[in-house]
Amino acid sequence: MASGAGPEIERLMALLSKLPGLGPRSARRAALALLKKREQLLIPLTAAMQDAAERVTSCHICGALSTRDPCATCADPTRDAAMICVVEEDSALWAMERVGAFSGRYHVLGGLLSALDGVRPEDLRLSGLMQRVSSGGVEELVMALPATVEGQTTAHYIADRVKPLAPEVTITHLARGVPVGGELDWLDDGTIAHAFKSRR
């Protein structure tokens, strides 16, 4: 990306272009905005990123990204420990929390089983989930996984492992046909609330 901007600015542009949604052109625009808005944007964003790099970790219970371990959800005694909502990534957890329709706990798998991409059960946060389920007190496992092959394969795999381990646990799924494409995060809030209320 030779641009005449000098190696430091070019490095900034190259790294920005690795963010999802930013190509080379929008990375150049982002770099220019950062450099022109030094006090209002570059310095505060750098500080926020440094803070995140130093303090954000994964909750040892649910796997959610958080500056606290256990995370706020796992540590909150008012949240229903009998319900665990299983999501692929934190983005789905964030989407559910924005809606506010769910008052239980979460489990962030960190991915989905995929023969194509070589993602195996041991690559996901599955043993932790089995431990939570088998330790008792869980009544419902809400699968908020995408309606893709990978999402459904993962949901079936989890159900098959939970049944013998904790037959008393009910497994429900977010109403189908809604999260097509997989990105729960990309749905509007009303749709998620509906999908959650009509889970089966």
Add this chain to the structure above:
Amino acid sequence: MASGAGPEIERLMALLSKLPGLGPRSARRAALALLKKREQLLIPLTAAMQDAAERVTSCHICGALSTRDPCATCADPTRDAAMICVVEEDSALWAMERVGAFSGRYHVLGGLLSALDGVRPEDLRLSGLMQRVSSGGVEELVMALPATVEGQTTAHYIADRVKPLAPEVTITHLARGVPVGGELDWLDDGTIAHAFKSRR
């Protein structure tokens, strides 16, 4: 943007959403990518931004963003000091440099005159340009300004001030009809090269 991600991650998302091209949704995706790719993305990008915040300044001659002052272009004795290409922002300079069709110097105005947005001559890097032009040695001023009302108003204003100050300076314009919409940065490289070669 209440998301259940905790205040630190929410602050990160809020600041990312201020970057051009990133809305709230893509800012959430960017934040997640940063947090998941801590070593490969978050830490190097934070370092690049910190470096930029500490070291990038504006060249006192041409106004370009650079870690050196004078910038590489102004300091390069092989670049033709008789030609100055006048651009709105660094992005246009970067686009010209990517093409490599221009071997002179630059002058970055830092904006365009706009009655609507209240941008007056004293808000732009104009006195520096007049100083460069009147100090002698400049033969051509290439206006690489957008074909918008603001771009053309600015070009005319500069021409009107340069004429009495340095009547020997030829003022040319990048071939019209090409940078409609204003963003020289958004043109493909072949188009810029053509626009430059066919300047009038």
